[in-house]
Amino acid sequence: MGSSGTSCKTCTMRPFCAVNPDELACDRQMDDLVLSYRHVRKGEALHRAGDSFCKVYAVRTGSFKKRSLLPDGRDQVTGFYVAGEPMGLDGIATGHYASDAIALEDSSVCVMPFDLLELLSREVKAVQGHVYRMLSAELVRQGGFSTLLGTMAADERVASFLLDLSQRWRARAYSPTEFILRMTREETGSFLGLKLETVSRILSRFQRQRLITVNGKEIAILDFAGLNKVARLSA
Amino acid sequence: MGSSGTSCKTCTMRPFCAVNPDELACDRQMDDLVLSYRHVRKGEALHRAGDSFCKVYAVRTGSFKKRSLLPDGRDQVTGFYVAGEPMGLDGIATGHYASDAIALEDSSVCVMPFDLLELLSREVKAVQGHVYRMLSAELVRQGGFSTLLGTMAADERVASFLLDLSQRWRARAYSPTEFILRMTREETGSFLGLKLETVSRILSRFQRQRLITVNGKEIAILDFAGLNKVARLSA
DNA sequence: CGCATTTTTGAACCCCGTCAAGGCATGTGG
DNA sequence: CCACATGCCTTGACGGGGTTCAAAAATGCG
Structure with missing residues (x-):
């Protein structure tokens, strides 16, 4: 996990990221699209299960673990995330994040308001396609992981x-x-x-x-x- | 698993299903939106891993298992699906389904061409929201299942x-x-x-x-x- | 019916969890 | 600087939950 330098080139959200305007899949006014950054220190939470959902994130530097809690108190780490990987997508379903996201080291993320992403993906077909693929890719990843837990x-x-x-x-x-x-x-x-x-x-x-x-x-x-x-x- | 009667009332795809025009989240021409049905007999595949992706499905009657194969030949059942539940979403990521979907009994599905769904979800915000929530809900479901396999x-x-x-x-x-x-x-x-x-x-x-x-x-x-x-x- | 598939149950084994002890960093205060 | 505490990692011994192997019973389908 390199601690310096961003990974925009391989970032899942690159197709709709205003940081690289020349890469942006549309010619929309940039003003609306400016992403913000957020720093999260080691051990701190980017979001917690139950927090109201309005943003999705991409890891910029550092790394995170995703942790899900069972009703009886047991918990499980359900994912690790490094530069370029999307976080927070599990919040779309209910409007509340379904898990905790905790920084494993001092880290930073790019912040994308989800309503903006929705708007953009209605206007630009390419963006829509990327969002769908991103969600579906997470599904495939999760499924592969279930296979690991179930059979290996x-x-x-x-x-x-x-x-x-x-x-x-x-x-x-x-x-x-x-x-x-x-x-x-x-x-x-x-x-x-x-x-x-x-x-x-x-x-x-x-x-x-x-x-x-x-x-x-x-x-x-x-x-x-x-x-x-x-x-x-x-x- | 009741074998007679559909479950449109509780179907995940209801918000964008032309079978219930009065329920449809938009006033689009119905002609474009007509869903087709498909019957799948017990043991037969609705789709197989690697098949080119262009449709998503909702179980109408009967039930299915989703099966993922590991490279070495082992396989695992990664889901069961009954009336009203969406299938085929894992194909969006790569344009090819990531798993086999096999009917556990004589069954039928509603068929929705994905490009149509994309089109509709660009035109109608409510449809877009439903598609996102459907995908995210599958993510949450999968995550909960990983927890089951990992901790229970x-x-x-x-x-x-x-x-x-x-x-x-x-x-x-x-x-x-x-x-x-x-x-x-x-x-x-x-x-x-x-x-x-x-x-x-x-x-x-x-x-x-x-x-x-x-x-x-x-x-x-x-x-x-x-x-x-x-x-x-x-x- | 008769054959294949599925399910149940038993017995022995083994992988992984549990419990325990010790090592090695890092940090903190005296 | 050292003594001590804390957190994380390693390793060993043992036990148990789940798998494996085996056989018989039940079910389904031609």
Whole structure:
């Protein structure tokens, strides 16, 4: 998770972002479209479950976890978000966010008022298409994740997790082989449906098997083919 | 799953369905908006993963399972759909459906060309809002399901599953206490991240505990409070 | 009916969770 | 600077919930 520089080039919201006017999918007055930024310090919430919904966000710098609570008090991390990825979309359904979004490090986001996005997407077909695709892509991502939780063994989950992170770093032109895990083992475990001890043990085992090196939160991937084999993501 | 009668009254797509012109959220020419129906026989596919996307569907009668395949051949049931519920939305993201949709019994759907829906939602704000909410609601549903797979024990999953079905029957004015499970134990298990034997054992145990009665695919809920307690969906 | 599929139930095994102890950072106050 | 506390990570031993393997009963469909 690079801490400097924005990732506008790979941002999900680029097609309707006024920060790059020449990229904007329409010739609308810029005045209406100016995005604002917001900084969120480590541990603080961008939004909380139940907050009234009126904005969607794109991560600009840093990273976030999304956390959902069950009625009985248990909670689960349901997603990690890094630069360029959209947040807050689950609030559209009811007008209230369905989850907490917590910064894993000092972070910043681009803020897009949702009514503006609605307006723009009625005027400009390309924007409409992008919004739909963005929502649908989140659906697909979530579905793939359910498959992971429903069918994969613990080591497959951890391998998939590492490969997914690597992939997202690569897409943003950061190193796909070496990166920092901003989330704790407990958060990782919660996300993967495992206990923190299990995550730790499996990372240690991957290191013994020369698939990765682990140094606390620093990860280096040594053997992509091997990890893919463990994750069984190929035939 | 009642096999006769449609559920237009509770259908997700009602706000933009030309079958009920007086309900339609705009005064557009009806000619353009006529929905078509399609029948799908038990075991047949409404769409398959990879099929080119151009339509979204609403279940009219019967029921479907959504199935996602992993690259290595394993698959998982990622959803069950009954009357009034939307299908095919995962195709928007890439232009190709991300999953198979298979009829669990002889069923029928309402067909809505997606380009028409896009057009209509640009013209009519109310339609746009409904489409967004529908997509976001699917996101929230999926997220809640991830939480189930990630945090719940087997008996909690089965209890939640039964209560969820009951709730959906109630919303459609069918009996929430007695219904038929159109899916096999294996499909249920795949959906819940369990093996079919585990599902069977837990249903038997619920019956011994007088929470439900099981007779093959016939389920009757005897003790909602007890099931809720097992599912830990209350404090 | 007769065959295939589905469901139920039992018994043994194993992966992962639980419990516990210890290490290693980081930060804080004396 | 050190003593101490705190939070996070690692590792071990053990137990249990769920899977696996197996067989029989029930159901459905031709």
